[in-house]
Amino acid sequence: MPASAPTHPVIPELIRLLGPDAVLTDPQELRVYECDGFPIAKGLPTAVIFPRDTVQVAQAVGIITRHNLQVIPRGSGTGLAGGAVAYGSGVIVCTSRMTRIESIDLDNRVAVVQAGVLNTALSDAILHSGLRFSPDPSSQRASTIGGNAATNAGGINTLKHGVTTNHVLGVEFVTAQGEIVQTRATGLYDGVGPDLPALLCGSEGILGILTRIWCRLVPIPRHFRTMYAVFNDSQAACRSVADVIAAGLVPASMEMMDGQMVRVVEEAFHYGFPTDAQALLLIEIDGVERTLDGQLQQVVSICKHNGACDIQHCSDPTRRAELWSARKRAFGAIGRLARSYCTQDACLPRSALAKAIKEITEIGRRFGITLSNVFHAGDGNVHPILLFDEDNPDEVQNTLRCSEEILEYCITLGGTITGEHGVGVEKLHLMPKLFSPQTLRTFTDIKTALDPGHHINDGKLIPSDTLHIELMQPATPRSPGGAMVIG
Amino acid sequence: MSTTALTYSQDIAELVRKSRETKTPLVDYGLAHRGLGHAPPNSHTAIQLTGGLIEHHVPDMTVRAHAGMKLGELQATLRENNQLLPIDADDDLSLGEILTHNVYGALRQGFGSVRDLVLGLSFIDGRGDDIAVGGRTVKNVAGLDVSRFMVGSLGQFGIVHTVTLRTSALPPQATWVELTGHDPGPFDALVRAALLTDANPQLVDCRYDAPRWVLRMGYLGKSAATAVQVRSLETLDDAHPDLHVTHTGHGDMRDLTRELSITRAWRRTAGALVKLVVPPNTTGRACRLLKEWSDSNHPLHIDALPPFGCVMTGGHLSAEQARSLDRVVRDVRRSLGGFAVWHARPGNDPSITPFSPEPSEMTVLRKLKHALDPDNLLNPGRML
Ligand SMILES: Cc1cc2nc3c(=O)[nH]c(=O)nc-3n(C[C@H](O)[C@H](O)[C@H](O)COP(=O)(O)OP(=O)(O)OC[C@H]3O[C@@H](n4cnc5c(N)ncnc54)[C@H](O)[C@@H]3O)c2cc1C
Numbered sequence: 001m002p003a004s005a006p007t008h009p010v011i012p013e014l015i016r017l018l019g020p021d022a023v024l025t026d027p028q029e030l031r032v033y034e035c036d037g038f039p040i041a042k043g044l045p046t047a048v049i050f051p052r053d054t055v056q057v058a059q060a061v062g063i064i065t066r067h068n069l070q071v072i073p074r075g076s077g078t079g080l081a082g083g084a085v086a087y088g089s090g091v092i093v094c095t096s097r098m099t100r101i102e103s104i105d106l107d108n109r110v111a112v113v114q115a116g117v118l119n120t121a122l123s124d125a126i127l128h129s130g131l132r133f134s135p136d137p138s139s140q141r142a143s144t145i146g147g148n149a150a151t152n153a154g155g156i157n158t159l160k161h162g163v164t165t166n167h168v169l170g171v172e173f174v175t176a177q178g179e180i181v182q183t184r185a186t187g188l189y190d191g192v193g194p195d196l197p198a199l200l201c202g203s204e205g206i207l208g209i210l211t212r213i214w215c216r217l218v219p220i221p222r223h224f225r226t227m228y229a230v231f232n233d234s235q236a237a238c239r240s241v242a243d244v245i246a247a248g249l250v251p252a253s254m255e256m257m258d259g260q261m262v263r264v265v266e267e268a269f270h271y272g273f274p275t276d277a278q279a280l281l282l283i284e285i286d287g288v289e290r291t292l293d294g295q296l297q298q299v300v301s302i303c304k305h306n307g308a309c310d311i312q313h314c315s316d317p318t319r320r321a322e323l324w325s326a327r328k329r330a331f332g333a334i335g336r337l338a339r340s341y342c343t344q345d346a347c348l349p350r351s352a353l354a355k356a357i358k359e360i361t362e363i364g365r366r367f368g369i370t371l372s373n374v375f376h377a378g379d380g381n382v383h384p385i386l387l388f389d390e391d392n393p394d395e396v397q398n399t400l401r402c403s404e405e406i407l408e409y410c411i412t413l414g415g416t417i418t419g420e421h422g423v424g425v426e427k428l429h430l431m432p433k434l435f436s437p438q439t440l441r442t443f444t445d446i447k448t449a450l451d452p453g454h455h456i457n458d459g460k461l462i463p464s465d466t467l468h469i470e471l472m473q474p475a476t477p478r479s480p481g482g483a484m485v486i487g
Numbered sequence: 488m489s490t491t492a493l494t495y496s497q498d499i500a501e502l503v504r505k506s507r508e509t510k511t512p513l514v515d516y517g518l519a520h521r522g523l524g525h526a527p528p529n530s531h532t533a534i535q536l537t538g539g540l541i542e543h544h545v546p547d548m549t550v551r552a553h554a555g556m557k558l559g560e561l562q563a564t565l566r567e568n569n570q571l572l573p574i575d576a577d578d579d580l581s582l583g584e585i586l587t588h589n590v591y592g593a594l595r596q597g598f599g600s601v602r603d604l605v606l607g608l609s610f611i612d613g614r615g616d617d618i619a620v621g622g623r624t625v626k627n628v629a630g631l632d633v634s635r636f637m638v639g640s641l642g643q644f645g646i647v648h649t650v651t652l653r654t655s656a657l658p659p660q661a662t663w664v665e666l667t668g669h670d671p672g673p674f675d676a677l678v679r680a681a682l683l684t685d686a687n688p689q690l691v692d693c694r695y696d697a698p699r700w701v702l703r704m705g706y707l708g709k710s711a712a713t714a715v716q717v718r719s720l721e722t723l724d725d726a727h728p729d730l731h732v733t734h735t736g737h738g739d740m741r742d743l744t745r746e747l748s749i750t751r752a753w754r755r756t757a758g759a760l761v762k763l764v765v766p767p768n769t770t771g772r773a774c775r776l777l778k779e780w781s782d783s784n785h786p787l788h789i790d791a792l793p794p795f796g797c798v799m800t801g802g803h804l805s806a807e808q809a810r811s812l813d814r815v816v817r818d819v820r821r822s823l824g825g826f827a828v829w830h831a832r833p834g835n836d837p838s839i840t841p842f843s844p845e846p847s848e849m850t851v852l853r854k855l856k857h858a859l860d861p862d863n864l865l866n867p868g869r870m871l
Contacts, residue, residue, distance in 0.1 A: 105766075
C-alpha cells in the first residue's frame with residue numbers, strides 16, 4: 001500500500017480495479033514520474049497505474065475520465081519532449097507491466113506485442129530467425145515499442161530501413177471513451193480505407209493509448225562495411241553527407257559527431273578516435289557482400305574529396321560493434337560535461353546541413369551556451385545538445401530561448417522542428433510557426449473526433465484551449481523550468 | 488455528366504465552398520478506380536485534377552508536384568536526373584490517384600509503397616480550407632501524420648492537391664528471373680527463403696500464364712551485384728525441383744516498367760476485378776483456390792504479390808459469374824483470413840459488397856470523416 005492515504009476519489013476505484021500493487025500514490029514514489037527525458041518540464045501526477053492488459057487499460061480509462069482527470073500514457077519515460085508528464089493533475093497509465101510478446105509469426109514476418117515490450121526484447125526473442133524489428137532508437141534497451149510507435153521513433157539505421165511507422169502494420173488502442181479499436185490486423189500488409197495505424201504512429205498519446213502493436217519483421221542485414229572518416233572541418237563532413245546521398249548511395253546509417261562529442265566519447269570510453277578531430281562521420285553500408293567494397297570505395301572517395309584526413313573501415317563484427325556502441329553511448333557521455341542537457345531535434349533537407357550546422361554553432365555562441373552535436377546526418381536530422389544547469393533559472397531560460405532560435409532558423413531552411421523526438425510540450429509554441437491556423441485546427445478536430453472531452457494527454461503535440469504549458473516564462477523569478485498555466 | 492478539371496488549391500477550395508452552399512457532392516474516383524466502392528450519388532459535380540511538377544530537389548532526392556500530375560510525366564522528368572519514383576503503376580495515373588488508392592505493385596518489395604515515400608501533402612478539406620501537413624524532410628514528427636493517413640483514403644477525407652515524395656536513384660540495370668511451375672503453392676516458401684539470402688529481390692510478383700504459374704523475381708542495380716543475386720536465387724531454386732527457371736530478362740528500368748505494365752494491363756478493361764489480401768504465406772493457396780473456380784466456371788486473370796498476400800483477379804465476367812466469384816473470394820477470405828475489395832463489379836451489382844469484411848475501425852473512421860468533411864461532400868458513401 002502507498003505510504004500516504006489516498007486522497008483523490010479516483011484512487012480507491014483504481015485500486016479496486018487493478019489491486020494496490022498496481023496503483024502508485026506515494027508522493028515520494030510519484031517523483032520518479034514527474035518528468036521524462038526532458039528535465040525542464042515537470043509535473044506531479046495524481047497517481048501512476050500499471051495495468052496488465054488492454055481490458056484493464058480500457059476500464060481504467062473509463063474510471064479516470066469519469067473523474068474528469070487527464071489520462072497520460074507512458075512507456076519508459078525516455079521521451080525527450082515532456083510528452084509523458086502529468087501537468088496539473090492526471091493519472092499516468094504506464095505500460096511497463098504490459099510486456100507480453102503475444103505471437104511471433106515468422107512465415108508472415110509479423111509479431112504482435114503488448115505496448116510495454118521493450119524495443120530490444122522483441123529483436124532478442126527472434127534473433128535465431130534471421131529477422132529483426134528494425135527501428136533502433138539509441139534508447140532501444142530502455143524504451144517501449146508502444147512509446148516508439150507513439151513517437152514514431154527513428155534511429156541509426158532509419159536512413160535505409162525506415163522509421164517506426166514503416167514497421168508498424170497495425171495497432172490496437174483504447175480511446176478516451178474506453179473503446180478498444182483494432183486496426184488493419186486482418187490484412188497485415190494492406191487495409192481498407194485510410195491508414196489509421198499511420199495516424200496513431202507519432203500521435204504522442206493524444207488520440208488514445210496504444211495497447212498492442214503488429215510489428216513488421218525484416219531480414220537482418222548479413223554483410224556490412226563500417227567506416228569512420230575524420231574531418232578538420234565540420235562543414236566538409238556535412239558536404240560529404242549531402243554528396244553521398246546525391247550520388248544515389250543509400251548507406252544503412254550515416255551518423256556524425258562534432259569535435260567536442262568525439263573528445264567526450266573518447267575520454268569516456270577510449271575507442272581510439274583522434275581527439276583533435278572537428279567532426280567524425282560514422283557510416284555503414286549493408287547489402288550483397290560482393291557489392292560492398294565498391295560502394296565503400298565510392299563513399300571513401302567522396303569523403304577524401306571533401307578533405308577527410310583519416311578514414312578507417314572494417315568488416316570485423318567486434319570492431320563494428322565497438323564503433324556503434326561509441327555512437328549509442330554518446331548521450332551518456334555528455335553527463336561528464338554538464339549536470340543537465342537539452343537535446344534538440346530539427347530535421348533539414350540534407351543539402352542544407354552544412355549551412356545549418358555552421359549557423360547553429362553561431363547561435364550557441366551568441367547565447368553563450370556550450371553546444372555539442374551527435375546526429376543522424378544521413379537523414380538531415382540534427383541533435384544540437386545544449387548544456388546547462390537545471391537548478392539555475394536563468395540558464396534554463398537561456399537554453400529554451402537558444403533552442404527556439406535554432407529551430408526557427410531550421411524552419412527557414414525548409415526544415416522541421418522535430419525529426420523524431422516529438423513536440424510534447426517542449427515545442428508546442430513553435431507549432432504555429434510551422435503550420436497554418438487551419439492545419440492546427442485540423443489536428444485539433446482529429447483529436448476531438450477521437451477524444452471529445454480532451455481527456456487523453458491534452459496539451460501535448462498540438463496547442464490546447466484548456467491546458468496551456470508555457471515553458472518560455474518562468475513561473476516565478478527564481479523557479480527553474482517553465483510556468484504551467486492551466487485554465 | 489461533365490467533369491471539372493482543376494489544378495490549383497484556390498480553385499479547388501472555391502469549388503468546395505460553392506458545393507457546400509449548394510450541397511452538391513464532389514466526386515473523383517480516379518481513372519482506374521471508377522468501380523471501387525459504392526457508386527456516387529446521382530447528383531454530383533465530377534472533378535479531375537491535373538497539374539505538373541512544382542519542384543525537384545535533385546540532391547535531396549525529393550520532389551513536389553501537383554497531385555494531378557501523371558506518373559509517366561513525373562518519371563520522365565526524374566529520369567533526366569537519373570532518379571525515379573519507385574512505384575509501379577500505370578503512367579496515366581495521377582500521383583493523387585496512386586496515393587489515395589494506395590496503388591502498389593511488384594516493386595514494393597524493394598522500395599516500399601507510397602506510404603513509405605510520402606513526406607508531405609496539401610489537401611482541401613470539406614470546409615474548403617487548405618491544409619498542409621508533413622514537409623520536405625525525410626523525417627518529420629511535427630503534428631499528426633495526416634500525410635500517411637491519406638494513403639488509401641479514397642478521396643473521402645480531403646482533395647489532395649500537392650504531394651511531396653522521396654525519390655530513388657535510377658538503377659543502372661534490371662534483371663528479372665521467371666520461374667514456372669504447375670502449382671503456385673511452392674512460391675511462398677521460395678520467396679520466404681530468398682528474403683534471408685542474397686537472393687532477396689527488389690521485385691516479386693506471380694501470375695497465372697496458362698498453362699502454368701510464373702513467379703518473377705527482379706534485381707536492380709549494377710550488373711555485378713544482380714549477377715550475384717541471380718546466382719543465389721538459382722541455388723535456392725535447386726531445392727525446388729518442381730520450379731524451373733524459364734526466362735531471364737535484362738534491361739533498363741524502362742524495359743522493366745514495360746514488362747510490369749504488360750502483366751497488369753488486363754485489369755484496365757476487366758469488367759470484374761477484385762483485390763484479395765490474405766496472410767502472405769497463404770498467397771499460393773489463395774491463387775490455387777481461385778484457379779479451381781476459374782477451371783470450372785470462367786477463365787480468370789490471376790496475379791499476386793506473394794510477400795504481401797495481395798491477389799488481383801477478375802476478367803470479363805457476367806453478373807452471375809461475378810457473384811459466384813464473390814462467394815469463392817469470401818470463402819477463401821474466411822478460411823485464410825484477410826479482406827477483399829472489389830475494384831469493378833459488372834453493372835455495379837449491388838448484391839456484391841464492395842468491401843468485406845467491413846473494417847473493424849469503421850466507427851473511428853466515420854468520426855474522422857465527420858471531422859474533416861462535416862457536410863459529407865467528398866466522395867460521399869464510397870466507403871463510409
Ligand atoms: C539516451 C536517449 C537516446 C534516445 N535516442 C533516440 C533515438 O535515437 N531516436 C528517437 O526517436 N528517440 C530517441 N530518444 C527518445 C525516446 O527514447 C523515444 O521517443 C522513445 O520512443 C520513447 O519511448 P518510451 O517508451 O520511453 O516512451 P515515453 O517517454 O514514456 O513516452 C513518449 C510519448 O509517447 C506517449 N506514449 C508512450 N507509450 C504510449 C502508449 N502505449 N500509447 C500511447 N502513447 C504512448 C507518451 O504519452 C509520450 O507522449 C532517446 C532518448 C534518450 C533518453
